[in-house]
Amino acid sequence: MQVQPEQHPEHHRSGMASERPRAILRLAVPVPLRRLFDYLPPAGMREQDLRPGQRFHVPFGKRDLVAVLVDVVAESPLAELKPASQCIDHQPIFDARSRHFLQWAADYYQAPIGELYAAALPVALRKGKPADHWAEQWLELTTEGKGLPETALARAKKQQELLQLLLSSGRQSRTALNARGLNSSVCKALIERGLAHWVSGPTAPPPMEAVEPRPAPTLNDEQRQVIDAVPATGFSASLLEGTTGSGKTEVYLRLMARALRDGHQALLLVPEIGLTPQTLRRIAARFPDFRIAALHSGLADGERARAWLSAASGVADIVIGTRSAIFTPLPRLGVILIDEEHDGSFKQQDGVRYSARDLSVVLAKNAGVPVLLGSATPSLESLHNALSGRYQHLRLRHRAGNARPPEISLVPILHQQLQEGFAPQVLRHIGETLNRGEQALVFINRRGYSPALTCDDCGWLADCPHCSAKLTLHRRQRHLRCHHCDYRMPEVHSCPQCHSRNLNALGAGTERSEDFLTQSFGNFPVIRVDRDTTASKQALDKLLEPARNGEPCLLLGTQMLAKGHHLPKVTLVVIQDADGGLFSADFRAPERMGQLLEQVAGRAGRGDLRGHVLVQSRYPEHPLLQLLLNKGYGAFARQLMEERKIAQLPPLRAMALVRAECEEPRWAEEFLVSAREYLQAMAPPSPELQYLGPVPALLERKSGRFRFYLQVTAEKRGLLQKLLAQFSHWAEGNRNRRLRWAVDMDAQELS
């Protein structure tokens, strides 16, 4: 293994420079060390062929790893360098801006730079598959072809269509032509007439399913003001706070159109469960003549590599993706849009713990382009940035088209006779809605049959053997499952401890409610939507088909139903239990509860019919709940902001966690005690800088490891950064091999 430059003072290599080739490769190698590694060029590779952004195979210990060239330097402080084994790419696959951006992110999140490059790459490229593997054939007009009028081939319909396409949109990849039904015989006909020829060129995005182009609606005044307020060029950051159904997506589409018209690429980031076929269809229908690359976890490795390369080479015009798409190089980037910016999935919770939403602002600044963060329920972080003037604050207060805001009522359930968790009046409302031919949606924030299985005779409780958590009963799959580590055991019908058969499933999840609602409203389809019924994005799309067709039906599900779906026939939304976030130990719980309730409620009445929302609660008088339901999320969030200010919590202060986990709890705790001592020796506690902990994480044990954290909050982010950079350096050298530690900058979860 080779050592980092700064540990080896200059004089080690005195007098040796002349014996070496002048070029030294400084590479980002995917290992958990916060530094670059120096290598010699592979045997036989010429210096002038070296370009930062290329990948190389390198020997690392006994392994062969795929590393990215970050810099070519003339000297290394190391006396002995090994050569890289092989160069993978002729052309760099990371451009200068994305390399700079990745370095920035590595520094900010205290992450190993090699791991960041690995996170940026799709799996196939991470493993070293050459980009050339996806090189494409492109059909291009010859000079003669370019000189023809559009109607020149009117007698051969297909050839005419092809000619028109090439004249209006320029060269086309073979994949794109096939997807349009223009097969190789049509191409051949044009080539034989001397009008076109094949050239080899960069990867094109995988073709999308064909959709009918749909024209844009006329903007309303609010939308037009928002669009006009976002400058077309130069860096700007804006928060778009717009009610559900107010036409935010339409604003994104217009800003994308503007960038595309100017020859730029548009990047749209969406939450993990928001990248549905419905979303893609909507965009494809608006931009039939542009190349769209979708980057999400549902793609096969090869498809994902293709989409990525088409974005990185500048061929794709529109890039839509979940959080890791922020690391895709986009040489023609012109605008960044973040949909549902409050969504937790923009923050990665393990490995490199970055926030794609926060990074989008950094990237926009680097590229000198506008970024727009949109949400009906903005995060307190973004709201703070908007209220303090760091972001431009844009609003859409009214629903677009004819839709009116829903009417919301609280249903107290404390001393009520409930049926499987539902108040009688709620069941009556559901029945009436269905009988009127409309749709109802029931939101239950818990999957499975029941969240706890217990023995009524001896008190046995089904616990996960690896986590401090209970097992959830999944009756359909006949097993008990841990939602934290995925441990499974077969469903039991007698108590493992006392053999009694008096087992009791406590509480209801989506499966149990599905059984009950099917019994009660069996004449109508009952559609359950949760992670267990929607293994793929396509499954969700299919499941929702009857709902989209407008038939009366009853939808029930988890937060998967809260986002993105536009179902105009839903007129009743029931929130079965609103109390989840009111008394949690996590200071962000009320914020998340508010966002979820507002988003779910926003599914009601998105068409011409007025919507109703019924919210069941045991604490209908709770001031936060009252504020949320009477004044809406905006007022609710501003109240939470006041509370955070008093408690000196984010977003009013910067916060980072130093996390440690270990099978031996003592070691994790001791590591954090010494971490605190180390940090305090550099920067003692003061009003500007506070330490808390070490304390056990909310989920104290997960997958057999005990988890603790040390919380550091600071008035200035810069100070926090500097301290943690030093700390990471120190911790890297003081490591117990069985202990895992990480810095979680701007941590979102205390679990």
Ligand code: ADP
């Ligand atoms: P949001 O993203 O804010 O939830 P959408 O952009 O999905 O809202 O818009 C909600 C509905 O209103 C969609 O059916 C959309 O087509 C429609 N819509 C948006 N803008 C307009 C407009 N200016 N005129 C008519 N309908 C519109």
Ligand code: ZN
């Ligand atoms: Zn028992």
Ligand code: ZN
């Ligand atoms: Zn577990």
